[in-house]
Amino acid sequence: MNDKEFRLKVLKAIFLHPAVVIPFGLGFILVLESFFGLRGFRVLGGLSIFAGLGVLMSRLTWKFEDIAQKTFTKWHNKTQAEQKRSLDFLENELVCDGDPRTERALGRLRALYKAFVDSVKSGKVKEYNFLNTAEKLFKTSIGNLRLSYTKWQQAMELPGDCRSPLMAERDRLIKEVEASTESLANAVEQVHELQASKSGELARIREELDKRLDFARRVEGRIEQIENGHVELE
Numbered sequence: 001m002n003d004k005e006f007r008l009k010v011l012k013a014i015f016l017h018p019a020v021v022i023p024f025g026l027g028f029i030l031v032l033e034s035f036f037g038l039r040g041f042r043v044l045g046g047l048s049i050f051a052g053l054g055v056l057m058s059r060l061t062w063k064f065e066d067i068a069q070k071t072f073t074k075w076h077n078k079t080q081a082e083q084k085r086s087l088d089f090l091e092n093e094l095v096c097d098g099d100p101r102t103e104r105a106l107g108r109l110r111a112l113y114k115a116f117v118d119s120v121k122s123g124k125v126k127e128y129n130f131l132n133t134a135e136k137l138f139k140t141s142i143g144n145l146r147l148s149y150t151k152w153q154q155a156m157e158l159p160g161d162c163r164s165p166l167m168a169e170r171d172r173l174i175k176e177v178e179a180s181t182e183s184l185a186n187a188v189e190q191v192h193e194l195q196a197s198k199s200g201e202l203a204r205i206r207e208e209l210d211k212r213l214d215f216a217r218r219v220e221g222r223i224e225q226i227e228n229g230h231v232e233l234e
Helices: 003-015 018-034 040-061 064-095 100-121 128-156 164-193 199-227
Strands: none
Touching: 003 018, 003 040, 003 064, 003 128, 018 040, 040 064, 064 100, 064 128, 100 128, 100 164, 128 164, 128 199, 164 199
């Protein structure tokens, strides 16, 4: 689930909740009825609309993080089996490259992601931006591991003396995954040390993950540029 999809799901959970929709709908109907001679309905309709507006503002202001946490948990429970199959398949592929770094990195990422999800489900982490950043860093790291395997496959199709550029690209990807994994490990450890979901501390941890995510994406983009012949390897 990307950023746009996650935000849309959270907003749907806020705006389409029965406590918001029913008062708004009922108020709108009563206001319409008031134009056909039942003027008393106009006041009732207005009060109903204001009631719905009050619930909406409460959900946007005070319950946003709780709703984001519940939305993430619901999405994860729904996609958990599919994600496991995908990661199991990647694990089987990485066994073939003969490099223990890739298997080790995937194993750590899976364990850290599980710890992160457990923190969300327990209610320790609710901040929307933190959830989103940690999820994106995990997905980017998995994507870079897949790309490293693709580079290995491409290199194996070439004569030995022609493999060096591809293997250099692959090595960069693996090192970036290892660094991102370490950042996730530090973030999970710090979250577990928090006594409660403190927005200030989570914001600081999220900023660190944001920096790592930005760097990971730049590495991924640079590898793609190299593959397309736009830049030279250093």
